[in-house]
């Protein structure tokens with residue numbers, strides 16, 4: 001019998017380039033990647049500038065406005081009781097304050113990379129997430145590439161490839 005998927009209700013914090021990419025991907029049918037136990041719904045979008053910017057975002061990602069709350073501030077977004085998880089897509093300089101705002105409101109958080117500017121900020125976010133018993137993760141999608149699983153599964157085990165003297169990386 002088909003399983004009823006758990007629906008995660010997302011609040012999108014910021015409306016720039018990667019937020020648009022993220023929402024388009026988020027709303028792809030999970031069955032396309034053989035996933036049936038979870039579904040995703042965008043229930044709120046906030047722009048730091050205005051509610052109109054948030055409305056413009058919906059148009060850019062081809063998302064119908066019905067059932068989506070629009071906010072002109074991040075504080076309003078994290079206060080929305082219908083939001084389960086906040087996706088933080090602001091510049092690095094603002095990740096700490098924005099993720100902390102959402103965690104403090106008891107929201108689960110997915111925060112864009114680079115996670116924080118200092119290690120101390122990252123520790124504070126992790127401590128807050130633990131205290132609030134919510135999920136917190138940095139949005140490093142490349143971590144989930146099949147090649148990365150191979151690398152972490154075999155190449156990185158002690159001694160598997162001998163002593164590493166030099167590493168050259170490339171994004172392609």
Ligand SMILES: NC(=O)C1=CN([C@@H]2O[C@H](COP(=O)(O)OP(=O)(O)OC[C@H]3O[C@@H](n4cnc5c(N)ncnc54)[C@H](OP(=O)(O)O)[C@@H]3O)[C@@H](O)[C@H]2O)C=CC1
Pocket residue numbers: 013014015016017018019046047048049053089090091092094112113114139140141
């Ligand atoms: N995982 C990945 O593959 C990628 C991750 N990123 C990461 O995502 C983050 C955002 O990058 P990107 O989307 O390219 O950036 P953009 O400049 O396109 O968008 C950032 C958005 O943050 C909001 N914002 C809030 N405060 C400020 C501020 N003081 N200055 C500028 N913007 C502000 C704005 O939205 P509004 O005012 O409407 O809320 C703005 O549109 C970065 O940390 C970047 O590293 C970027 C690209 C790829």
Ligand SMILES: O=C1OC[C@@H](O)[C@H](O)[C@H]1O
Pocket residue numbers: 142171
């Ligand atoms: O910031 C980024 O922008 C481009 C992406 O391809 C890359 O994975 C990411 O780190």
